[in-house]
Amino acid sequence: MTYDSDAARAFSRANGDRFLQELFEMLRIPSVSADPAFAGDVQQMADWLAEHLAALGLDKAAVMPTAGHPVVYGEWMGAGPDKPTVLVYGHYDVMPAVMEDGWDTPPFEPVVKDGKVYARGVTDDKGQLFIQVKALESWLSTAGAAPVNVKLLLEGEEEVSSPNLVPFIVDHMDLLRADVCVISDSSMRVIEEPAVTHSLRGMTYLEVWVKGPKEDLHSGFWGGATYNPALALAEILSKLYNPDNTIAVPGFYDDVVPLSDAEREMIARNPLTAEQFREATGVPGLWGDERYTIRERVSARPTLDINGLWGGYAGPGPKTIIPAKAGAKLSSRLVGNQDPHKIFRLIKDYIESIAPPSVVVEVKLLTTGKPALIPFDLPEMQAAARAYERGWGYAPLFTRGGGSIPVVAELTDRMGIPVVMMGYGLDTDGLHSPNEHYSIEMFERGIETAIVYLEELAALPR
Amino acid sequence: MTYDSDAARAFSRANGDRFLQELFEMLRIPSVSADPAFAGDVQQMADWLAEHLAALGLDKAAVMPTAGHPVVYGEWMGAGPDKPTVLVYGHYDVMPAVMEDGWDTPPFEPVVKDGKVYARGVTDDKGQLFIQVKALESWLSTAGAAPVNVKLLLEGEEEVSSPNLVPFIVDHMDLLRADVCVISDSSMRVIEEPAVTHSLRGMTYLEVWVKGPKEDLHSGFWGGATYNPALALAEILSKLYNPDNTIAVPGFYDDVVPLSDAEREMIARNPLTAEQFREATGVPGLWGDERYTIRERVSARPTLDINGLWGGYAGPGPKTIIPAKAGAKLSSRLVGNQDPHKIFRLIKDYIESIAPPSVVVEVKLLTTGKPALIPFDLPEMQAAARAYERGWGYAPLFTRGGGSIPVVAELTDRMGIPVVMMGYGLDTDGLHSPNEHYSIEMFERGIETAIVYLEELAALPR
Numbered sequence: 001m002t003y004d005s006d007a008a009r010a011f012s013r014a015n016g017d018r019f020l021q022e023l024f025e026m027l028r029i030p031s032v033s034a035d036p037a038f039a040g041d042v043q044q045m046a047d048w049l050a051e052h053l054a055a056l057g058l059d060k061a062a063v064m065p066t067a068g069h070p071v072v073y074g075e076w077m078g079a080g081p082d083k084p085t086v087l088v089y090g091h092y093d094v095m096p097a098v099m100e101d102g103w104d105t106p107p108f109e110p111v112v113k114d115g116k117v118y119a120r121g122v123t124d125d126k127g128q129l130f131i132q133v134k135a136l137e138s139w140l141s142t143a144g145a146a147p148v149n150v151k152l153l154l155e156g157e158e159e160v161s162s163p164n165l166v167p168f169i170v171d172h173m174d175l176l177r178a179d180v181c182v183i184s185d186s187s188m189r190v191i192e193e194p195a196v197t198h199s200l201r202g203m204t205y206l207e208v209w210v211k212g213p214k215e216d217l218h219s220g221f222w223g224g225a226t227y228n229p230a231l232a233l234a235e236i237l238s239k240l241y242n243p244d245n246t247i248a249v250p251g252f253y254d255d256v257v258p259l260s261d262a263e264r265e266m267i268a269r270n271p272l273t274a275e276q277f278r279e280a281t282g283v284p285g286l287w288g289d290e291r292y293t294i295r296e297r298v299s300a301r302p303t304l305d306i307n308g309l310w311g312g313y314a315g316p317g318p319k320t321i322i323p324a325k326a327g328a329k330l331s332s333r334l335v336g337n338q339d340p341h342k343i344f345r346l347i348k349d350y351i352e353s354i355a356p357p358s359v360v361v362e363v364k365l366l367t368t369g370k371p372a373l374i375p376f377d378l379p380e381m382q383a384a385a386r387a388y389e390r391g392w393g394y395a396p397l398f399t400r401g402g403g404s405i406p407v408v409a410e411l412t413d414r415m416g417i418p419v420v421m422m423g424y425g426l427d428t429d430g431l432h433s434p435n436e437h438y439s440i441e442m443f444e445r446g447i448e449t450a451i452v453y454l455e456e457l458a459a460l461p462r
Numbered sequence: 463m464t465y466d467s468d469a470a471r472a473f474s475r476a477n478g479d480r481f482l483q484e485l486f487e488m489l490r491i492p493s494v495s496a497d498p499a500f501a502g503d504v505q506q507m508a509d510w511l512a513e514h515l516a517a518l519g520l521d522k523a524a525v526m527p528t529a530g531h532p533v534v535y536g537e538w539m540g541a542g543p544d545k546p547t548v549l550v551y552g553h554y555d556v557m558p559a560v561m562e563d564g565w566d567t568p569p570f571e572p573v574v575k576d577g578k579v580y581a582r583g584v585t586d587d588k589g590q591l592f593i594q595v596k597a598l599e600s601w602l603s604t605a606g607a608a609p610v611n612v613k614l615l616l617e618g619e620e621e622v623s624s625p626n627l628v629p630f631i632v633d634h635m636d637l638l639r640a641d642v643c644v645i646s647d648s649s650m651r652v653i654e655e656p657a658v659t660h661s662l663r664g665m666t667y668l669e670v671w672v673k674g675p676k677e678d679l680h681s682g683f684w685g686g687a688t689y690n691p692a693l694a695l696a697e698i699l700s701k702l703y704n705p706d707n708t709i710a711v712p713g714f715y716d717d718v719v720p721l722s723d724a725e726r727e728m729i730a731r732n733p734l735t736a737e738q739f740r741e742a743t744g745v746p747g748l749w750g751d752e753r754y755t756i757r758e759r760v761s762a763r764p765t766l767d768i769n770g771l772w773g774g775y776a777g778p779g780p781k782t783i784i785p786a787k788a789g790a791k792l793s794s795r796l797v798g799n800q801d802p803h804k805i806f807r808l809i810k811d812y813i814e815s816i817a818p819p820s821v822v823v824e825v826k827l828l829t830t831g832k833p834a835l836i837p838f839d840l841p842e843m844q845a846a847a848r849a850y851e852r853g854w855g856y857a858p859l860f861t862r863g864g865g866s867i868p869v870v871a872e873l874t875d876r877m878g879i880p881v882v883m884m885g886y887g888l889d890t891d892g893l894h895s896p897n898e899h900y901s902i903e904m905f906e907r908g909i910e911t912a913i914v915y916l917e918e919l920a921a922l923p924r
Contacts (some may be wrong), residue, residue, distance in 0.1 A: 033779075102678075159781075161780060200719070203782070211510075212745050212746070214744025215896050216563065216896070219765070219767045219793060219894075220663060220863070220864045221760060221893075222739075222743055223760065223795055224751070225759040226764050228773050231700075234697075234771070239697045241693065282675050282676025283674050284819075284820055288687040297686035299686075301686050305682070306692035306773070306785070307784070308697070308776045309696070309768060309772065311768070312771065313770035314789075315496065315497060315558065317496035317497070318667040318791065321770075322767055322769070329774070329775060331681060333686070353850040357747055358748065358749045359541075364780070401682070402683050430785055433678050434677050434678070
């Protein structure tokens with residue numbers, strides 16, 4: 001059998017409009033994993049994907065149950081045992097999105113404007129997982145085969161930190177066995193500078209609740225002698241950081257592997273200036289631990305952020321109550337070798353130690369994810385570099401990603417295979433934000449790069 | 463003409479069930495003034511009241527427009543110019559209420575349980591204003607006349623600090639002219655100890671907004687170099703109080719009239735123990751400025767409370783964002799001679815002075831109300847004491863109320879008449895809280911006391 005990536009690439013270009021229309025079908029399904037109200041939509045998205053994979057001729061295409069939202073699986077093993085097997089991981093769930101968050105158009109009705117598609121999940125991760133699906137389709141439709149065996153593992157809980165993915169992997173080790181895993185769920189700074197992410201931050205996500213009176217109180221009758229839970233919460237949160245913007249939780253940094261001079265030099269090749277940061281985010285000014293560059297702070301250093309807080313009355317006009325309770329969601333982005341469960345215990349112990357009297361404080365763990373670090377001199381990583389040069393048109397940087405994809409560390413640890421993160425998004429795509437969008441040009445280049453990568457993997461010495 | 467309060471009181475007892483059924487009609491109308499979504503219900507409540515007053519034979523019964531929710535007016539001037547005129551003030555609007563706040567039964571469907579009516583607004587202030595209406599009806603239905611002239615001024619914006627009431631009063635000084643004002647919108651500790659409130663706290667209500675990035679950010683991409691607006695808000699709020707639980711705003715206490723020893727002795731006659739406080743509120747412990755007794759803290763001393771706070775994601779599960787903005791509602795209960803606008807400026811200046819860099823902070827005034835203090839040796843106050851003894855069965859205490867009824871100071875200042883606050887509620891009625899309720903026995907005693915008070919006013923030397 002001969003493989004001709006030029007024919008597959010030509011096919012992908014000729015079918016670009018259809019690929020986009022299919023992507024729009026996915027984007028119209030609001031597969032929000034965090035909110036139980038959308039459980040039916042998540043299921044519908046999984047069904048759609050499994051049917052799509054079956055229609056492309058994949059074997060074992062199925063929606064597979066977990067304790068939460070299901071996994072979609074499908075495989076093409078026609079390259080035979082002499083060829084490597086690549087496990088493609090992606091996620092079909094998306095972050096919550098409502099117009100009131102600041103969207104210009106409805107988040108689940110894709111709109112094309114200036115060469116970009118606007119919709120929740122278009123870059124994270126529906127568009128990027130679809131790149132992998134369409135690359136495989138392009139091989140099968142032209143050569144009748146792909147250069148390597150391909151297994152697709154598409155999950156529906158990535159945006160809630162994948163609580164059921166590790167049990168699924170453990171239960172299906174034989175089914176999922178592969179030589180390398182590829183994930184397209186990351187991004188680059190500019191189109192001319194694609195990035196292979198070799199490091200991801202982990203996560204500890206928790207909630208803090210402060211409880212005082214048994215119900216909301218009239219602030220005139222009881223104000224002056226009641227410790228306001230919202231005040232107590234503010235006092236706790238105000239003590240998370242030291243004046244130098246380092247995290248005040250004792251022991252928090254103990255397990256952080258210091259950055260070497262060599263690594264700091266590599267990071268410096270992909271700088272992020274204060275001007276770029278302000279431009280992209282709109283913040284009035286920069287912030288953080290000034291011993292580190294901005295790029296280091298957002299990718300190679302751990303964080304502790306307030307993701308939400310609430311308590312009492314937030315509606316229109318005045319309401320004169322003392323809230324019965326107040327709460328906050330906190331999450332810490334972790335770097336090697338921080339352990340998410342140890343970090344939770346440290347934060348919990350610290351918050352309990354500073355909790356004021358006259359209120360009850362509870363600290364609850366929501367989710368965790370381990371940080372990951374992949375050596376970039378592995379053959380599968382270098383093959384990715386060649387695929388970008390040929391398919392995308394530019395050689396990639398190897399970078400540290402600030403975000404978290406919990407499955408990466410799990411796949412590396414449990415299956416003993418390298419995970420190659422070939423991101424096809426832009427840092428400025430607005431993922432997790434209103435008006436998330438994705439460039440059609442990058443969608444098309446991504447498919448061609450993914451086509452070439454399968455060819456590069458097939459050519460590696462075994 | 464002869465007046466016979468015994469006949470009027472007998473009439474009120476004989477018609478108690480009907481009075482209750484009419485009250486239920488009022489309680490079923492969700493006249494929530496704070497939320498524009500209920501504007502139609504507020505209007506319906508006003509219409510109902512105006513029709514009710516007209517049906518009782520009052521003159522000029524009408525719904526009168528303001529820049530916000532309307533005023534309901536009605537008068538009976540048949541006692542003639544030789545007799546005093548009493549202006550009855552009440553409010554027909556209520557605080558917001560939804561089942562999710564912790565109600566056991568729907569807040570706008572009155573339920574009778576153990577001799578109490580459960581519904582939003584039943585004690586604050588629909589039940590109490592209706593006591594005045596039914597007292598007047600009892601006189602008119604038995605004697606064909608009341609011992610004094612009566613004007614009713616019922617507003618629909620008390621729970622949002624009466625933003626349009628002063629302009630209304632200024633525009634209708636001739637219509638409203640009276641010799642004394644009576645208000646039933648306050649409460650007592652136990653039924654055996656009725657209270658005439660001679661002091662009320664004023665209010666400054668404001669919002670604080672902290673703004674950072676132009677939209678919610680992905681905490682993995684931008685976390686570590688972005689000043690989290692929720693953190694900045696927490697830091698600001700954590701600096702509102704000093705370690706001794708006094709308010710940290712410079713100048714805040716400058717205009718507070720110190721409590722005299724004599725007044726502290728009077729307040730001590732109506733003690734509030736830590737045990738009673740915990741029992742009523744469910745707080746784990748007491749709090750406040752320990753130089754003052756608990757009763758002093760909640761009635762005679764100023765406060766600064768967080769009424770609500772918000773920012774970022776508060777839904778189920780994790781969402782890994784840095785919120786674009788966060789905010790809080792704050793209100794300060796004021797005592798003589800604190801000026802609400804001066805207090806707003808002091809708080810605003812203080813918050814701006816402690817606002818951290820790298821975020822934008824805005825402080826907005828929502829509403830104000832002046833504190834009030836009425837001498838309790840006035841003849842109209844002493845007449846109230848006699849009315850309680852005869853109608854209620856117990857002599858009242860003269861107390862300071864911790865809540866705010868902004869119109870009191872305005873009526874005293876602008877019309878030059880005493881305001882007599884004859885409250886018929888219990889401190890534990892749960893006003894502004896879930897499961898607000900009102901004892902039927904107190905409703906009935908209140909009507910009889912209000913009947914007698916008109917007679918006592920008629921007997922005062924002119």
